Amino acid sequence: MMRRSALAVVAVVVAFFLLTGGRPAQAQFSLAVSPPRFELSTRPGERVRDVIELTHRESATGSYKLKTADWIFKPDASVEFSDELLPGSCRPWVAIERRELSITSGRPYRFRFEVTPPPDTPPVECRFAVMIEGKEAATAPGVPVALGARIGVIVYVAVGDVAPVLELAGSAIQTVDGRPTPVIRVRNTGNAHGRLAGFLSGTDASGTALELQPGTTPILPGETREIALLANKPGDTETSVAVRFPITIKGKLEWGRSGSMPIDQRFAP
The missing domain is CATH 2.60.40.10 (Immunoglobulins)
Known part of the structure; x- marks a missing residue:
């Protein structure tokens, strides 16, 4: 099993441009996520588990929603997430600890997830994301609508004998x-x-x-x-x-x- 050990402190910001004045307004929640990416391996029929460390950066308790998503890596190197199961999705193999979470400032929360490929799975790379978003929509001065922000933690799981060429x-x-x-x-x-x-x-x-x-x-x-x-x-x-x-x-x-x-x-x- 391989795990990316780098620490990513992610302040997720969603910008909304007012149609009237063209001035950007911003809303944000601040969350430290470690690691920002997982590269794991397992065998068909065997479970692999790991932990995402989430550190809430604000004094008030933070409420978050969590789920899995499929993703597409586009030609311009941007990522498009999908709540719908894409063809060949391995998300049915994935279990996450919970779907709602409250975190106080300070000590990291260790959020667990696991992946269990069926015993008859052929060699394949399972790819999905764990999505984390604020339970309450963020607001910003001068913005007439509430804004949402989310983080996607990318997970790769090598099932069986797979490799790039x-x-x-x-x-x-x-x-x-x-x-x-x-x-x-x-x-x-x-x-x-x-x-x-x-x-x-x-x-x-x-x-x-x-x-x-x-x-x-x-x-x-x-x-x-x-x-x-x-x-x-x-x-x-x-x-x-x-x-x-x-x-x-x-x-x-x-x-x-x-x-x-x-x-x-x-x-x-």
């Missing part, structure tokens, strides 16, 4: 966050999601040596995704830098337990 399917230069950026197209022919990791070496038009990291966007089975290669100075992974094209990029990216993808590409406008 990632391969390079092309490259391009695209604008990312206002900058021209080298991008690789990655195809997943496996039966589980995958992510790229690692560092590549690059030399741009000025002869400057750069390190490049792939974006952490998941590539779902059967999909082809465009993954940006974000440049920084060697040894400084926190500060991104602009690339002067053309740039030659070489190295190897890792995925899955033992997969790797060699990269030897020249990116030119």
